[in-house]
Each structure stands twice: as C-alpha cells, then as structure tokens.
Amino acid sequence: MSRISTHILDISRGQPAADVPVRLETQASPGSWRLLNAARTDRDGRCALMLPGDELPPGLYRLVFDTASYFGKLKIEGRYPVVEITFQVRSEESQLHMPLLLSPNGYTTYRGIG
Numbered sequence: 001m002s003r004i005s006t007h008i009l010d011i012s013r014g015q016p017a018a019d020v021p022v023r024l025e026t027q028a029s030p031g032s033w034r035l036l037n038a039a040r041t042d043r044d045g046r047c048a049l050m051l052p053g054d055e056l057p058p059g060l061y062r063l064v065f066d067t068a069s070y071f072g073k074l075k076i077e078g079r080y081p082v083v084e085i086t087f088q089v090r091s092e093e094s095q096l097h098m099p100l101l102l103s104p105n106g107y108t109t110y111r112g113i114g
Contacts, residue, residue: 002056002094006063007112008045010070012103016045020070024050027060036061056094062086063098071104078104085109 004024008017020041025033039047050063068081085098097112 002051002054003049003096004051004056004061004063005095005097006041006047006050007097007099008041008065009099009101010045010103011101016043017041017070017100017102018043018045019073020045021066022047022050023064025062025064027062033062056089056096058089058091058093060086061089063100065100065102067102067107070102076104080107083107 006022008020009015010017018041021038022041023038024036026036028034037050037052039050041047063085065083065085066081067078067083071078083100083102085100087096087098089096098109099112101108
C-alpha cells in the first residue's frame, strides 16, 4: 500500500494541531498543481491517508497547510498563514510521512517514519 501522511505538532502549545485544513497536490506541469486530496487533521493532529488510491508515482508533490484558520480559531496572530512543503517522491518510495512542527512565528519539517 502506498501512502503519504502528515502530523502537525503545535510546539508553542505542546500539543497536536487539530482541525487544520491540509491539501495534497502534485505538479501537473511547471507552475501548475493538481489537487489529489483535501482533509483536516484529526484530534491527534494527523492526516493518516492523504494519498487516494494505491499508487505513488514518482514526481513532485506538496502539502499545503491552512495555518491561518488554525491560529485564527485560537485568536493568535501567526506569521505564516499558509505553509507549503514541496517534496520529491522517488521511484523506490511507497510511503512518506511529512511531519510539521508549528508555532505562530515559525515552522520546520522533516522526513518522518509514519
């Protein structure tokens, strides 16, 4: 089974970021992206199955996080209203976990084990 998953931890609050809108897109052509799936993080800050179907073709993908809506619900002014993680899928890869560590004034990501 192929999959792309993500997990958002709000490091300023020390807890998962729940109910954050997330989109998975793939590059259709240079400068053009195609939506593959849209979801919201669960109460543990996870989107376990962002990739519809069973195939993970090599190519350029991105996860787009609507952080403005998350911080808006908390009545916090965040610096980055949208966080985009663009990443390459290689031919030998079938599972990718892309965590996001988030605060109102910064973020970081890494290739996780999911």
